[in-house]
Amino acid sequence: MSRKLYAEDINQIATGAALLGAGGGGNPYIGKLMALSMIKKNGPVTLLSPEEAPDEELFVSASGIGAPAVSMEKFPNGSEFRRSFEMMESYYGKKIYGTFPIEAGGINSMMPIVAASDMNMPIVDADGMGRAFPELQMSTFVLAGHSVTPMVLTDERGNTSLINTIDPVWAEKIGRNVTVQMGATATSASDGLTGKELREAGVLGIMTKSQKIGTLIQHANEFDSVDQALLELLKITNGFRLFTGKITDIEHTTKGGFNFGETIIHGLNEDSESTGQISFQNENIIFKVNDKVLATAPDLITMVDVDTLQPVTNEEIKYGKRVHVLGLPANDKWRTPAGIKSVGPRYFKYDVDYVPIETRYKNFVEEKGE
Amino acid sequence: MYKLGIDVGGTNTDAVILDSNLKVISNIKTHTTKDIESGINNAIHQVIEQSQIDVQNITEAMLGTTQATNAIVERQKLGKVGVIRIGYPATASILPYTEWPSDITKILSNTFSLVHGGYEFNGDEITPFQEDEVKDILQSWQGKVDGIAVIGVFSSINNDQEQKVKQLAEKILGPDIPVSCSSTIGSIGLIGRENATILNTALFKVIKLVTDGFLNALKQEGITNAKQYLCQNDGTLMSMEYAKSHPILTIGSGPTNSIRGAAYLSKQENALVLDIGGTTSDIGVLVNGFPRESSKSVTVGGIQTNFRMPDILSVGLGGGSIVRENSDGTITVGPDSVGYEITEKAKVFGGDVLTTTDIAVKLGMCQIGDPSLLSSISDDVAQHAMTIITQILEDAIDRMKTSSKDVPVILVGGGAIISPNHLKGVAQIYTDKFGGVANAIGATIAQIGGEYEKVYQYVDTPRTDAIKDAELQANQQAVNAGAVEDTIETVSIEEIPLSYAPGDTTRVKVKVVGSNH
Missing domain, CATH: 3.30.420.40 (ATPase, nucleotide binding domain)
Incomplete structure (x- = not known):
């Protein structure tokens, strides 16, 4: 059933999406303020459940691309999507019926709300990742054989660039360069799909899932204890608490425009004799405890604050923060040979095989018990 | 002297x-x-x-x-502010005063304008700055505002446009209308810096x-x-x-002063500072002689800002915290407190409320008031209450520690008498007879600081040059604030790479301190 998204819904979605951002996906603050400003002006937006997207109508994803740290300082005008959607419509020769998020993350879960509110169109409750990933070709749409392009990149000045590439990896390469020229951030309209295609290739119900998670986190203090709230959070995400500790070191390096690094976490409570280590490339890719791999992409590795369960993104981690490291299973579409090739640990240049989180966790618990 | x-x-x-x-x-x-x-x-x-x-x-x-x-909290004596944000057409999706409580927005007059200009992360102009546009706006604000706040996109990279607006405002509105430029107030993050700059402008009268x-x-x-x-x-x-x-x-200078005062009294540079007051205990972290900064954004009077504040954990335990014996035999401590009325209300001073101070006196940890007034309290209750006090302090200390090793703790504040001599996770407790006025001592020994933050591309500006440049600018800030040049030293250099941006783009933040003589 379709429903309206009001300010309260948006706050909840932003919080939950930041958790599904798996350390990346940008800080939810700016995205949320943009979405809230828009609906304050235009009223609530409509969220369609995936089965309500008409089979043959055209849907286009609205997202932000570029450096999240730059968007904290220079963010959009708000009218960009109007221009890029117009260009998409004239390219397709067809009216766009609605929009959808490309990924779940602090910023890109909010961008479709901005676009939908400005153009008075519905949002479909489906995305192409079920989490956040760093590159355009890393989507379940691409896995299903769809192309990312035509893609229109726009900046606040009115510059628009229509990009058509031979494959999704080229879309990532050329799109990245255009984005840099536009000031290291741009807005993107891409992944044009029919309602039927979107339903078949997408991760369904992502906005609702984000909201469910966000609502729980916002009410974490109403449980008997935060641990109770954490158990509930793990239940609704099918997740595992992998580790609890205090961040003691963070090393960042930039390589090829990405934020690479390691977060070192000293164990607390039952983990007090252990050391956890997250390797991230914008998003968290590998999690090890005492050098033993406990989770890898495409499963989600995500940190939450131990006192509030608020998600902790890699841009805001600072030493001393006490966190739980959670492992959440990725959508089944990623757990295929093609999915693992696209976003598994070897793609990110780690010499580790993908093993599903539930198997790794079970083995880990058994070994610890011995 | x-x-x-x-x-x-x-x-x-x-x-x-x-x-x-x-x-x-x-x-x-x-x-x-x-x-x-x-x-x-x-x-x-x-x-x-x-x-x-x-x-x-x-x-x-x-x-x-x-x-x-x-x-700010009481919404008193605040001035009307005219806000000029430079960066249009960028940033129009979030206007000034978004998410501010409406009562304070009204007091500040909700006057703002977005003008062309601003910079990209690499220093290019977003759009050309237009002087006439700014002049027209300033003229239309004559007699309507008490001060001007100027916020330019990426003004930490180049503040020329902010300075230009300041000059125009002084020319058009006269020297009696003060102007705040965001580049002198806060760091990267437009909304937080804008909020701080607006508040700064509103506080001129105060x-x-x-x-x-x-x-x-x-x-x-x-x-x-x-x-x-x-x-x-x-x-x-x-x-x-x-x-x-x-x-x-x-x-927020209060907690900072107490941490700095504690550092001075104990001669320690790296430690936790436990400041036990009448109602709360504040725990801060001393790193190389200065308080560790909070990574959370700071809210003042309901308004989110991004300026520096010490990282403080407050727990509801102080010298005036009320101790209760419940009917089921359990005992609770705080979080409510008799506060400054302790000298009338605590049992040891002849009052009828059992406080943490009474417990400390009963257990012989200190000598104040009249211990004979505490004869009705059983040793068992006192011991039990002290166990709870100890737990609250130990848990709070553990939350602020950055390693599992035992740390030194400097104990200050008027309520310090309620702390036991030994705490779990603590290597050593430092106390001083002047610990009760550590905050005023912190104010007295404070030095002059300077801070500078900018985004550099290491491809164009090699890392060492970039850091040297930032240090130079920070020194200048310190001199402007009253420091003597050859006493200035660098206390911290922070480098944060910006993901997705090309050319090894890195945000560099340098902090220096110097003496005023």
Whole structure:
């Protein structure tokens, strides 16, 4: 059933999406303020459940691309999507019926709300990742054989660039360069799909899932204890608490425009004799405890604050923060040979095989018990 | 040669006088008054009387005060602000005052305009800056605003446009309308910096009352040879002149002063500071002699800002916390407290409320009041309550530690008597007889600081050059605030790479401190 998204819904979605951002996906603050400003002006937006997207109508994803740290300082005008959607419509020769998020993350879960509110169109409750990933070709749409392009990149000045590439990896390469020229951030309209295609290739119900998670986190203090709230959070995400500790070191390096690094976490409570280590490339890719791999992409590795369960993104981690490291299973579409090739640990240049989180966790618990 | 320091807190206004060797020669604790100013006057008067020094020998006077915070929280004495944001057409999706409480937006007049200009992360203009556009806006605001806040996109990379707007405003609106530029107020993150700059502009009237009041108080006591300073929230001082245009930087100076004072008394540079007051215990972290900064965004009076504040954990336990015996035999401690009424309400002073201070006296941890008034309390209850107090403190200390190793703790504050001598996770506890006025001592020993932050592309500007440049700019900030150039040293360099941006784009933040003589 379709429903309206009001300010309260948006706050909840932003919080939950930041958790599904798996350390990346940008800080939810700016995205949320943009979405809230828009609906304050235009009223609530409509969220369609995936089965309500008409089979043959055209849907286009609205997202932000570029450096999240730059968007904290220079963010959009708000009218960009109007221009890029117009260009998409004239390219397709067809009216766009609605929009959808490309990924779940602090910023890109909010961008479709901005676009939908400005153009008075519905949002479909489906995305192409079920989490956040760093590159355009890393989507379940691409896995299903769809192309990312035509893609229109726009900046606040009115510059628009229509990009058509031979494959999704080229879309990532050329799109990245255009984005840099536009000031290291741009807005993107891409992944044009029919309602039927979107339903078949997408991760369904992502906005609702984000909201469910966000609502729980916002009410974490109403449980008997935060641990109770954490158990509930793990239940609704099918997740595992992998580790609890205090961040003691963070090393960042930039390589090829990405934020690479390691977060070192000293164990607390039952983990007090252990050391956890997250390797991230914008998003968290590998999690090890005492050098033993406990989770890898495409499963989600995500940190939450131990006192509030608020998600902790890699841009805001600072030493001393006490966190739980959670492992959440990725959508089944990623757990295929093609999915693992696209976003598994070897793609990110780690010499580790993908093993599903539930198997790794079970083995880990058994070994610890011995 | 003497220094006079005053720290205004929620409950107490403390004052100390230090000699040229920074030895405490007199100290006083007085109640904070509702108008604050008379409390400051009282404290100065009493501490001088007690010291019996010749006031002509006081060469420096420092004030750490909560008046700016109070003005924002109480929505009092705030000025009307005209906000000019430079960067259009970028950033129009989030307008100034978004998510502000509506009552304060109304008081500040909700006057704003987005003008063309601003910079990209690499220093290019977003769109050309248009002088006539700014002139027209300023002219239309004549007589309508009390101050101007100027916020440019990426002004930390280049503040030329902000400076240009400032010049135009001074020309068109006259010198009586103050102008705040965001590049002198906060760091990267437009909304947080804009909010801080708007608040700063709204506080000009308040800070004038503070500085005039302080000057008058000093004059009344015949202190005419002293240079005057206000304390900032990072543990450094600013000259009265600088403070007049940066009032927002006084917010949160209290906890910082207490941490710095504790560092001085204990001669420690790296430790936890446990400041036990009447109602709460504040725990801060001392890193290389300065408080560790909070990574969370700071909310003042319901408004989110992004300026620096010490990382403080507050727990509801103080010397006045109420101890209760429940019918089922359990015992609770706090979080409510008798506060400054402790000298009337606590049992040991003849009152009828059982407080943590009574427990400490009962267990022989300190000698105050009349212990014979505590005969009705069983040793068992006292022991049990102390176990709870110990747990609260140990848990709070553990939350602020950054390693599992035992850490040194510096214990200060008026309620410090309730802490046991041994705490789990603590290597050593430092105490000092002047621990009760550590905050005023912190104000008195504060140095002059400077801070500079900019985004560099290491491909164009090699890393060493970039850091050198940032240090130079930070030094200049310190000199502007009143530091003597050859006393300045760098205390921290922070580098944060910006993901997705090309050319090894890195945000560099440098902090320096120096002495005022």
